[in-house]
Amino acid sequence: MRRIARSPADxxxxxxxxxxxxxxxxxxxxxxxxxxxxxxxxxxxxxEYRSRGSQIFLQGAPAGFIHLLAEGVVRSxxxxxxxxxxxxxxxxxxxxxxxxxxxxxxxxxxxxLPSVVYRFAVPRLSAFLRANPALQEGFLVKxxxxxxxxxxxxxxxxxxxxxxxxAAFLLDCSGHETYYNPGKxxxxxxxxxxxxxxxxxxxxxxxxxxxxxxxxxxxxRRQGAEVELKPAKLKALVYRT
Amino acid sequence: MRRIARSPADxxxxxxxxxxxxxxxxxxxxxxxxxxxxxxxxxxxxxEYRSRGSQIFLQGAPAGFIHLLAEGVVRSxxxxxxxxxxxxxxxxxxxxxxxxxxxxxxxxxxxxLPSVVYRFAVPRLSAFLRANPALQEGFLVKxxxxxxxxxxxxxxxxxxxxxxxxAAFLLDCSGHETYYNPGKxxxxxxxxxxxxxxxxxxxxxxxxxxxxxxxxxxxxRRQGAEVELKPAKLKALVYRT
DNA sequence: CGTGACTTTGAGGAATTTCAAACAATGTGG
DNA sequence: CCACATTGTTTGAAATTCCTCAAAGTCACG
Numbered sequence: 001m002r003r004i005a006r007s008p009a010d011x012x013x014x015x016x017x018x019x020x021x022x023x024x025x026x027x028x029x030x031x032x033x034x035x036x037x038x039x040x041x042x043x044x045x046x047x048e049y050r051s052r053g054s055q056i057f058l059q060g061a062p063a064g065f066i067h068l069l070a071e072g073v074v075r076s077x078x079x080x081x082x083x084x085x086x087x088x089x090x091x092x093x094x095x096x097x098x099x100x101x102x103x104x105x106x107x108x109x110x111x112x113l114p115s116v117v118y119r120f121a122v123p124r125l126s127a128f129l130r131a132n133p134a135l136q137e138g139f140l141v142k143x144x145x146x147x148x149x150x151x152x153x154x155x156x157x158x159x160x161x162x163x164x165x166x167a168a169f170l171l172d173c174s175g176h177e178t179y180y181n182p183g184k185x186x187x188x189x190x191x192x193x194x195x196x197x198x199x200x201x202x203x204x205x206x207x208x209x210x211x212x213x214x215x216x217x218x219x220x221r222r223q224g225a226e227v228e229l230k231p232a233k234l235k236a237l238v239y240r241t
Numbered sequence: 242m243r244r245i246a247r248s249p250a251d252x253x254x255x256x257x258x259x260x261x262x263x264x265x266x267x268x269x270x271x272x273x274x275x276x277x278x279x280x281x282x283x284x285x286x287x288x289e290y291r292s293r294g295s296q297i298f299l300q301g302a303p304a305g306f307i308h309l310l311a312e313g314v315v316r317s318x319x320x321x322x323x324x325x326x327x328x329x330x331x332x333x334x335x336x337x338x339x340x341x342x343x344x345x346x347x348x349x350x351x352x353x354l355p356s357v358v359y360r361f362a363v364p365r366l367s368a369f370l371r372a373n374p375a376l377q378e379g380f381l382v383k384x385x386x387x388x389x390x391x392x393x394x395x396x397x398x399x400x401x402x403x404x405x406x407x408a409a410f411l412l413d414c415s416g417h418e419t420y421y422n423p424g425k426x427x428x429x430x431x432x433x434x435x436x437x438x439x440x441x442x443x444x445x446x447x448x449x450x451x452x453x454x455x456x457x458x459x460x461x462r463r464q465g466a467e468v469e470l471k472p473a474k475l476k477a478l479v480y481r482t
Numbered sequence: 483c484g485t486g487a488c489t490t491t492g493a494g495g496a497a498t499t500t501c502a503a504a505c506a507a508t509g510t511g512g
Numbered sequence: 513c514c515a516c517a518t519t520g521t522t523t524g525a526a527a528t529t530c531c532t533c534a535a536a537g538t539c540a541c542g
Contacts, residue, residue, distance in 0.1 A: 018341035019304065019363045026343065063260065078396050081481060086399045088392045099389055100259035102267065106389060122260045126378075133374045136381065137367075143384035148340055148347060150391040151329045155319050157398040158327045158442030161497070193521065201399030203499060208522050224507090240322060402529075434489065444531060449490050465539090 008034075008041035010070050011118065013138060014094025015145035029094055030138045040135075043128055044068070044118035049111045056109040056117065063100035065119045069093050072115025073190045076107045077198065087199040089150070090191065092176050096142055112191050157201050160238075163210040165200045167219065167234045174229055187227045249275075249282035251311050252359065254379060255335030256386035270335055271379045281376075284369055285309070285359035290352045297350040297358065304341035306360050310334050313356025314431045317348045318439065328440040330391070331432065333417050337383055353432050398442050401479075404451040406441045408460065408475045415470055428468045 013030045020026050032040075049056065049072070056067065059078060074091040076098075088107055091097050099106050129136040156168050170187060174180040179188045189196075197207045211227075214220050219237060221228040254271045261267050273281075290297065290313070297308065300319060315332040317339075329348055332338050340347050370377040397409050411428060415421040420429045430437075438445045452468075455461050460478060462469040 016342070018347075019344055019367075078392075080396070080400060084400050086396045088395055099385060099392070101257070101389060103260055106259075106392070126260075129381075130374050130378065133371050133377060136374060136377055137371065140377065140381045140384060143381060143388060144340060147384060147388050147391060148342060150388060150395060151319075151340070151347070154329055154391060154395055154398065155321070155327045157395065158439075159321060159325050192519090198399075204521075205500085205523085206498060209498090212522080433487090445489075446491085446532080447530065450530095453490080 006041070006046040006070065006116065006118075008037040010093075011037045011041050011068070012094045013068070013096065013142050014092065015138075015142040017141050018144055018148070030141060032135075032138070036132070036135055039128065039132075040120075041118070043124055044120050046070070047117045047119055049115045049117070052111055052113055054111045054115075056111065057098065057105050059105050059108045061105050063098065063103055063105045064122055065098060066096060066122060066125055067098045067109070068118040068120070069095050069097065070116040070118055073112040074109055074115055074117075075112050075191070075195060075199075076109050078107045085198045086201065087195060089146075089153075090195075090199065093178075096139075096146075112195065162200065162202050162206045163213050164237055165202070166196070166207060166210045167214060168238045169196065169200060170220065170227065170229060171231065171234055171238060174231065185229045185231060186223075187229055188225065189227065247282070247287040247311065247357065247359075249278040251334075252278045252282050252285075252309070253335045254309070254337065254383050255333065256379075256383040258382050259385055259389065271382060273376075273379070277373070277376055280369065280373075281361075282359070284365055285361050287311070288358045288360055290356045290358065293352055293354055295352045295356075297352065298339065298346050300346050300349045302346050304339065304344055304346045305363055306339060307337060307363060307366055308339045308350070309359040309361070310336050310338065311357040311359055314353040315350055315356055315358075316353050316432070316436060316440075317350050319348045326439045327442065328436060330387075330394075331436075331440065334419075337380070337387075353436065403441065403443050403447045404454050405478055406443070407437070407448060407451045408455060409479045410437065410441060411461065411468065411470060412472065412475055412479060415472065426470045426472060427464075428470055429466065430468065 011032070013032065014028060015030055016026045016028060056074065057063075057065070069091050071093055074095075074097060075087050076089045076091065077085050077087040079085055089095075089097070090112065091109075097109055129139060156165050160168065173189060174182075174185075174187055179190055180186070191199075193204045193207050197204045200207070211220075211222060214234075214237075215222055217233075219230050219233045252273070254273065255269060256271055257267045257269060297315065298304070298306070310332050312334055315336075315338060316328050317330045317332065318326050318328040320326055330336075330338070331353065332350075338350055370380060397406050401409065414430060415423075415426075415428055420431060421427070432440075434445045434448050438448045441448070452461070452463060455475075455478075456463055458474075460471050460474045
């Protein structure tokens with residue numbers, strides 16, 4: 001972990017409004033003004049994590065900060081007393097993370113890849129948001145965006161079998177163009193099978209078998225560390241029947 | 242469905258801050274001023290649903306409103322193309338509901354019991370929140386509260402077997418004193434077994450068998466429509482091992 | 483008192499987990 | 513640059529949980 005300088009240009013918040021402000025195609029990121037970005041960047045400490053699996057914070061620790069991912073991939077997870085791990089979300093650039101309850105982090109966060117994080121002290125950020133209603137509205141929009149996504153995941157966990165969960169997950173990942181080549185339909189998964197299993201509420205073995213099943217049925221092809229997707233067929237599995 | 246007059250006194254928002262504003266015991270509801278309550282009540286239309294199972298809105302319908310439950314119990318659920326239903330949340334008085342995406346409701350909502358709902362037109366509410374940063378902060382706090390709860394449910398669905406899911410659910414319900422007598426440990430469940438099954442991602446039969454299992458193991462006793470809980474034993478099952 | 487909605491029980495079958503082990507990829511020190 | 517250790521992935525077989533189908537029991541209400 002190391003503090004570095006960074007330009008406000010890459011500060012962004014990934015969220016779409018549920019109720020669009022104006023109609024038409026909805027941008028995947030909030031429209032922040034240059035001034036807002038600069039101010040936010042000034043408030044934050046920028047932290048670079050140089051390796052995979054770096055701890056960003058631990059559940060139960062005093063929670064004085066809000067985190068915004070600038071670059072890389074992060075996992076938020078919760079450990080149960082028996083050692084089981086449930087990954088609650090993978091975070092991509094533009095995502096906020098680090099929910100608290102009673103001033104303690106509810107979950108832990110670790111890098112999946114080397115990452116860069118903006119870290120905001122809560123009191124300073126709150127004060128700033130109170131003074132900037134437009135930005136605070138942006139944070140509200142982001143929270144509702146995350147709520148929608150978490151609810152969607154709840155549907156997946158409640159009603160899909162493992163192969164279908166995996167298909168839904170792969171389609172989600174393919175929404176992040178840094179790791180997906182839409183021309184060749186080639187997905188480079190940044191996380192390993194254990195991560196996927198702990199995210200989808202199952203075991204590594206079941207994930208591996210589901211990959212096998214989807215491959216046998218022609219919905220994807222494993223190619224070393226990469227996966228060639230057949231998006232139409234995957235969607236048919238996820239959304240039909 | 243009927244529109245009725247109602248006093249702003251019962252308008253409340255159920256949420257605890259993750260990062261308490263001041264230290265000490267955290268109130269279970271946001272501290273709204275009388276003026277804020279009155280203003281909000283003035284903005285809203287009050288709708289009374291006189292029977293169980295009344296549709297409040299349907300997924301896919303144009304989403305012009307935010308809903309705030311004043312009285313009763315409501316379920317938010319999502320229907321899959323094959324007719325399966327996943328209940329995403331039960332709402333209690335003080336809960337906001339009705340998430341949208343692209344101006345359409347993502348989920349449906351129905352009353353579980355006769356209920357009273359404040360309905361806010363989105364443009365008017367947004368304008369009002371923009372002009373009242375303190376209230377908008379309250380809505381942000383509420384959204385993060387709901388996000389925490391949804392994540393907790395994700396842990397339950399991802400890592401708990403059915404009996405443990407049920408135990409966790411019953412403990413959640415016992416947090417609502419309208420339906421729980423803490424002296425006698427007597428819980429009056431407002432929803433039926435189908436609702437519980439569709440919330441916990443399982444079948445009615447499994448719910449029934451889990452009730453049987455928990456009863457046999459002495460964690461609860463079924464008494465007609467009510468359930469006598471042994472909270473300590475239920476917590477031991479949910480939080481240990 | 484009958485009817486429909488809700489709940490419980492039983493039995494067989496399917497999906498998934500668990501345990502074990504082999505296999506593949508990756509990185510490190512000699 | 514290779515040998516070896518480590519991490520990550522896949523496969524097999526047995527055990528378990530849960531689902532599905534079927535049916536009986538229970539409750540509330542007109």
